[in-house]
Amino acid sequence: MTFNSLQFLVFFMVVTLWFFSLKNQKGRVLLLIIASCYFYMSFIPEYILILGGTIIVDYLAGLQIEKSEGGRRKFWLILSLIANIGTLCVFKYYNFFIDNLHEGGAFFGMSISLPVLKMALPLGLSFHTFQAMSYTIEVYRENQKAEKNFAVYALYVMFYPQLVAGPIERPQNVLPQLKEFRPYNWDNVKEGLARMLWGFYKKVVIADRLAMIVDRTYSHTNESSSLALFAGAFFYYFQIYCDFSGYSDIALGAATVMNIRLIENFNQPFFSKSISEFWRKWHISLYSWFYDYVFNPLFFSLKSWGNYAIVLCLLITFFLSGFWHGATWHHIIYGLLMAVALIYEYFTREQRKKLFSKMPKALNNLLSMILTFGFFIFAEIFFRSQTATAACTYIKKILELKGGSNYLGLDRMELLFSVLVIVIMLCREKLLPGHLINSNKRFYLYLFSMVLICYFFGVFAENQFIYFQF
Amino acid sequence: MFKKIARDLLILFCAVTLWASTSRTIMEYTSQKRSTDKWWGFYDYLNGNLVGLSHLDIVKKFNSHPALGVNEHHTLDSAYNTVLYLHGDSYSAYIQDVNFKCISGFQNINRYSGGNYTLDRTKRNILIIEIAEMQVRDYFGSLRMIKDVYEADKRKEITGLPHLPVSTDARYLSFFPDINTGLFFNKNINQNLECNLFNYNFMMPMFGSKAALNYYFFHRASGDVVISNDWKFLLQKESTIKYRIPITSDEMTELIENLNKIGNHYKQYGFSEIYLSIIPCTATIAQPEEYNNFIPLIQNDPRLALKIIDIYSVMKNSPEEYLCHGDTHWNINGKQKWVEMINEILAKNQTQLKNH
Numbered sequence: 002m003t004f005n006s007l008q009f010l011v012f013f014m015v016v017t018l019w020f021f022s023l024k025n026q027k028g029r030v031l032l033l034i035i036a037s038c039y040f041y042m043s044f045i046p047e048y049i050l051i052l053g054g055t056i057i058v059d060y061l062a063g064l065q066i067e068k069s070e071g072g073r074r075k076f077w078l079i080l081s082l083i084a085n086i087g088t089l090c091v092f093k094y095y096n097f098f099i100d101n102l103h104e105g106g107a108f109f110g111m112s113i114s115l116p117v118l119k120m121a122l123p124l125g126l127s128f129h130t131f132q133a134m135s136y137t138i139e140v141y142r143e144n145q146k147a148e149k150n151f152a153v154y155a156l157y158v159m160f161y162p163q164l165v166a167g168p169i170e171r172p173q174n175v176l177p178q179l180k181e182f183r184p185y186n187w188d189n190v191k192e193g194l195a196r197m198l199w200g201f202y203k204k205v206v207i208a209d210r211l212a213m214i215v216d217r218t219y220s221h222t223n224e225s226s227s228l229a230l231f232a233g234a235f236f237y238y239f240q241i242y243c244d245f246s247g248y249s250d251i252a253l254g255a256a257t258v259m260n261i262r263l264i265e266n267f268n269q270p271f272f273s274k275s276i277s278e279f280w281r282k283w284h285i286s287l288y289s290w291f292y293d294y295v296f297n298p299l300f301f302s303l304k305s306w307g308n309y310a311i312v313l314c315l316l317i318t319f320f321l322s323g324f325w326h327g328a329t330w331h332h333i334i335y336g337l338l339m340a341v342a343l344i345y346e347y348f349t350r351e352q353r354k355k356l357f358s359k360m361p362k363a364l365n366n367l368l369s370m371i372l373t374f375g376f377f378i379f380a381e382i383f384f385r386s387q388t389a390t391a392a393c394t395y396i397k398k399i400l401e402l403k404g405g406s407n408y409l410g411l412d413r414m415e416l417l418f419s420v421l422v423i424v425i426m427l428c429r430e431k432l433l434p435g436h437l438i439n440s441n442k443r444f445y446l447y448l449f450s451m452v453l454i455c456y457f458f459g460v461f462a463e464n465q466f467i468y469f470q471f
Numbered sequence: 472m473f474k475k476i477a478r479d480l481l482i483l484f485c486a487v488t489l490w491a492s493t494s495r496t497i498m499e500y501t502s503q504k505r506s507t508d509k510w511w512g513f514y515d516y517l518n519g520n521l522v523g524l525s526h527l528d529i530v531k532k533f534n535s536h537p538a539l540g541v542n543e544h545h546t547l548d549s550a551y552n553t554v555l556y557l558h559g560d561s562y563s564a565y566i567q568d569v570n571f572k573c574i575s576g577f578q579n580i581n582r583y584s585g586g587n588y589t590l591d592r593t594k595r596n597i598l599i600i601e602i603a604e605m606q607v608r609d610y611f612g613s614l615r616m617i618k619d620v621y622e623a624d625k626r627k628e629i630t631g632l633p634h635l636p637v638s639t640d641a642r643y644l645s646f647f648p649d650i651n652t653g654l655f656f657n658k659n660i661n662q663n664l665e666c667n668l669f670n671y672n673f674m675m676p677m678f679g680s681k682a683a684l685n686y687y688f689f690h691r692a693s694g695d696v697v698i699s700n701d702w703k704f705l706l707q708k709e710s711t712i713k714y715r716i717p718i719t720s721d722e723m724t725e726l727i728e729n730l731n732k733i734g735n736h737y738k739q740y741g742f743s744e745i746y747l748s749i750i751p752c753t754a755t756i757a758q759p760e761e762y763n764n765f766i767p768l769i770q771n772d773p774r775l776a777l778k779i780i781d782i783y784s785v786m787k788n789s790p791e792e793y794l795c796h797g798d799t800h801w802n803i804n805g806k807q808k809w810v811e812m813i814n815e816i817l818a819k820n821q822t823q824l825k826n827h
Contacts, residue, residue, distance in 0.1 A: 007664040010488075015485040018478050043656055220715070412690040457681055461694050 002043040004251045005204050005461075013255060016161075021260055021298070023127055025183040028153050037161040041124070044165075048123040051088060052159060054123030058084040059133045060154045063140045074141060081137040085130040097328030127163030131290055133158050134173045138294055139213030146173045153179050162255040164246050168266045168286035170233050170450035175263070183260035183403065189439060191444050193258030196436040198451040199429075207422050208244035210415070211236045219385060222395050226405035230398050233409070234378050237385050240269070245284070254436070269430055274369035276342045276376065283340030287325070291318050298387055314339045326384070331392050335383040342376060348451060422458075491654065492663035501667070510673040513666055519798030520780055521705035526675070526682035531799030533705050544667050555817070556742070558616065559601035562750045563809075592741045597820075598823045599746045599780065599813065600733075603799075604766060605710050608722070609751055611729045617736055681684035699757045705797045710752040715761045718768060726769065731776045747814070748809070753799065755783075764826035779818065781811050 002008045021028050042049050062081035066074050099115050106113035136157065139145035148154040157175050158164075218225050218233025227234070249266040256263045266286050273279035279290050296318045303310035316337065321461045325334020346353075357365045379396070386392035409416060437446040491497045505513045516523030527533055557563055590596055604612060610616065657663065669678075669740040685693050692698050695708045721826035734745045749766050769775065785808055786793045786801075793805035803807075 006661050007668065008492075008660050011485050011489050011664060011668075015482055015489065018482045018485075022475075022478060022482070039655070043660075046656060288522060415691070417688040418689070 002040055003195050003222045004248060005201065008043070012036070015331070017255075017258055021185045024115070025428075027152075029182070030156055030179065033160065034152060034156050035160040037156065037164060041164060044124045045121060051092070051123050051126070052129060055085060055088055055130060056155050056158050058205070059137055059158070060148070060151055062137050063154070065146040066137065066140045067113040077321055078137055078141045082134060085134050089126060089130050092118070092120075092126055093185065094328045128165060128169055129158055131169045131287070132326075134291060135169070135294065139172050146177070148172070148176055149466050150180070152171065152435065154374065160256070160261075162252040163263055165251070166245075167284075168249060168264050168288050170263060172285070178261050186260055188439075189260050189441045190258050191441075192435075192437040193254040193256070195438055195444065195447060196254030196257060197251050198254075198448065199436060200252075200254060201248040202451060203243040203247030203426060205455055205461060207419070207426060208247060209460040210411075210419055210422070211240035211243070214409045214411055214416075214419070215240050215385065217299070217408075219387075219395070221406070222398055224406050225398070226407050227399050227402045229405070229407050229409055232396060234382050234385075234395070234399070237381055238374075238378050239379065241249070241384070242267075243426065247460075269434070271374070271427060272370060272372050274366055274375060274430065276339065276346055279373055279377065279398075280339070280343075287322070290323055296322060298435070308348075312344055315343050315347075319343070331386055331389040334389055334392070335380055338380045338383065344382075418458075473684035488664065488667055489599055489660075492660050492667055493657045495657065498663050498666075503565055507540065508672065510671065512672050513670045514672060514678075519705070521692075521696050521707065521799060522797035525692040525705060526678040527686060527692060527696075527705070527797070529679050529683050530686055535797040535802065553817070553821075554591065554596050555813075556596060556598045557601060558598065558620070560603055560606065561602060562806070563601045565786045590741050595628060595744070597744045597817070598737055598742045599748060600777075601748045601750065603750050603780070604752045604755060605707075605713055607769070608713075608718075608726070611726050611733075612722075614703070614732060614736075616733055699754070701757070703759045703791075703796060704753055704794065706754045706757070707752070707799050710756045714752060714754045714765070715763055717763050718765055723768060724765070724774075727772050727774045730769075731774070734777045745777050746780050747775075747777040748782060749800070750809075751777055751783045751786055753794050756794060757787050759787065778816075780809070780812050782812065785812075 002012065016032065019032055022030055023032060038049060040463060041052060059081050062077045062084075065077040069077060071105075096117050099117050102113055102115065136148075136154075138143070140147050148157070153176065156179055157170070157172060160170075160175070160179075215233050215237045218230050222230065253263050253265070266283040266284060268285065270279050270282040273282055277337040285408035296314050299317060300310055300314045303313060306313070319336040320333060321336070322339070323333045326332045326335070356414055357369070358366070382395050383389065383392045386395060411419065438447055491501070502513070505511065506515070508515075516522065518528050519533065522528055522533050522535065600616070682693050685691055690698075692705060697706050697708050697711055698704070699706050730747065737745055747771065751766055755762050755766070770779050770781055770783070782805075786805065793801050793808065795802045
């Protein structure tokens with residue numbers, strides 16, 4: 002059940018209306034657990050067992066960590082981390098290791114034959130395992146009390162709006178909200194619905210339209226002209242933003258309707274003036290996770306190494322973030338490119354400050370934005386390609402500046418329309434970042450127009466959200 | 472009070488819609504009842520399934536009339552005691568029901584899997600496996616055919632069933648218990664919901680206007696349908712992606728092995744001959760420049776032990792003659808040609824038998 006499906010719309014109506022008809026929080030929690038199980042099982046039912054297994058392990062680990070002292074606390078934390086990372090390793094990374102072992106063996110003339118796992122990746126595995134780990138780590142650090150109520154803890158991990166593609170939540174934010182009975186609030190309903198519609202607009206009107214261009218250029222790399230390939234890379238940047246932030250808007254909107262506030266995942270990353278600023282505004286929940294649980298602890302333990310510590314910590318953090326996105330070399334390269342860019346920014350910050358201080362501020366900002374934007378267009382080629390070799394070929398073909406087919410898979414009129422809807426999206430997010438419409442009349446008008454726009458200008462090809470694969 | 476009643480009614484309506492769209496029985500029942508041209512009837516794909524999917528009836532050029540019947544054919548007698556079995560999909564639909572006489576000279580033609588038959592081993596039994604190209608990789612990626620036929624036979628309480636292979640589904644690891652989830656989940660739920668909530672004759676002007684906007688303003692079809700490069704055919708979007716994906720040697724080996732296993736399985740059960748006929752999708756024939764050569768690769772693989780009814784070679788030489796412009800299936804000429812090819816093969820066999 003993807004967010005852009007009829008099944009979700011009907012399901013959401015049943016759950017939300019039922020949610021508000023219940024008069025106590027116990028009933029609401031139970032309803033949301035059943036709804037989340039149905040939501041998750043609608044993809045591949047059997048995988049609920051994996052989710053259930055990790056929930057039980059982490060719940061028990063949390064209780065034990067709180068109860069125990071000294072070495073035993075560490076033992077339970079490590080057990081929980083092993084359970085989560087182990088699940089990730091088996092279902093997401095096992096085939097990657099085996100494939101590389103096979104290829105490495107073949108390179109050295111050794112014949113290694115290990116079985117590969119023939120099964121689809123459990124949906125949202127990387128998201129819910131990370132969320133579960135943040136709980137046990139926070140309990141271990143004594144920033145969060147262990148949750149005694151199993152149902153509330155289970156709902157923290159499997160709350161359906163953010164179950165399969167985040168935002169990766171923190172226990173301090175969600176657990177108190179799940180325990181508190183919050184009455185119906187019309188303003189929240191309006192805000193949530195308006196935000197959900199904005200998310201649908203970004204997904205079906207922009208992302209799925211741009212997908213036609215991007216899919217064509219990436220599947221016709223050899224025949225396309227350099228200009229067409231550049232356009233494909235350029236539009237992918239907007240596609241992935243509208244796809245993922247559209248998903249996040251729907252998730253946050255659905256939760257807001259039920260009076261639950263999830264953490265923001267995006268904060269207008271397009272206008273970032275540096276790579277480090279970009280990473281504070283893009284997929285915020287994941288990168289704050291890496292910052293809190295990987296970069297920071299690592300940096301403090303290696304602090305005495307000075308600048309080497311920064312370099313090493315950035316390389317490790319972004320290597321892991323690339324690996325989180327996919328068990329492939331092109332995702333790892335994507336992560337490492339980000340690390341290299343951040344290292345460059347760190348070591349040249351003084352020189353750049355001097356250089357840019359000689360320019361007018363507006364020009365300085367514009368140039369910084371263009372450079373940051375350009376770097377991401379280049380780096381995202383590794384993210385979108387099927388293999389690292391394909392990404393290199395794509396970049397090579399752009400740099401060759403050769404002719405070929407300029408066809409982008411879209412009619413010229415539709416191309417212009419795509420640019421128009423992107424501009425509308427950028428202006429709206431910059432100028433009107435909120436979603437609450439105070440006047441009821443205006444709200445209904447907005448609702449009606451957005452439904453019509455999404456229907457008439459939406460591309461309904463049942464495209465899954467890109468981040469579902471992670 | 473009024474708000475509360477309205478809310479409860481809405482919950483009930485949504486829950487019932489969700490449940491009805493999950494239940495196969497209810498969907499079959501409502502489909503029968505709603506097969507009417509009244510305002511509450513559902514939109515019938517009379518001008519071709521792709522025209523229907525894209526709601527492009529407004530553009531007359533793609534309107535198609537898919538093949539229902541083919542000419543009768545009486546050239547052979549039935550003295551040679553042969554029974555023909557057909558395991559097919561929508562391409563060969565209606566052959567059994569409407570004009571089984573088109574397959575000449577045979578006492579019987581049975582739809583294998585779901586047909587009412589018992590294999591008579593005193594006769595010469597021939598099995599034709601007909602399958603659309605787009606389904607081959609999924610269907611023969613495992614031994615699903617054997618399982619499907621076995622389950623259908625079991626439901627009909629047919630005795631003497633051929634043994635089921637040990638493992639017919641390699642999708643999941645064996646440690647997952649086989650949970651029966653059919654009561655709660657349905658893969659086609661979104662199509663069913665669309666049918667129940669929006670697919671009414673009175674809603675068609677709205678769907679048509681979106682289709683017209685896309686066609687005349689953006690020059691494309693909507694949803695799962697795309698227009699061919701030469702602007703003559705509507706194509707299923709999925710097929711235009713699938714027909715380009717290269718086939719690896721491992722995958723080919725697996726497919727051939729599975730096909731041979733299926734062939735051996737049914738030979739042991741009592742079939743004298745087994746034929747495979749892969750029907751190309753429209754994209755394969757209409758825009759061959761990006762084709763992955765899937766059908767020729769399978770048909771010409773020396774390891775394949777099944778006999779082939781090669782309609783691909785016939786169709787690729789004259790696409791316009793055999794394809795529908797707005798339907799995934801072939802037109803009446805395509806089906807007629809296929810039936811003629813079967814007749815030719817069978818006639819050859821008859822002659823060989825006679826000479827013996």
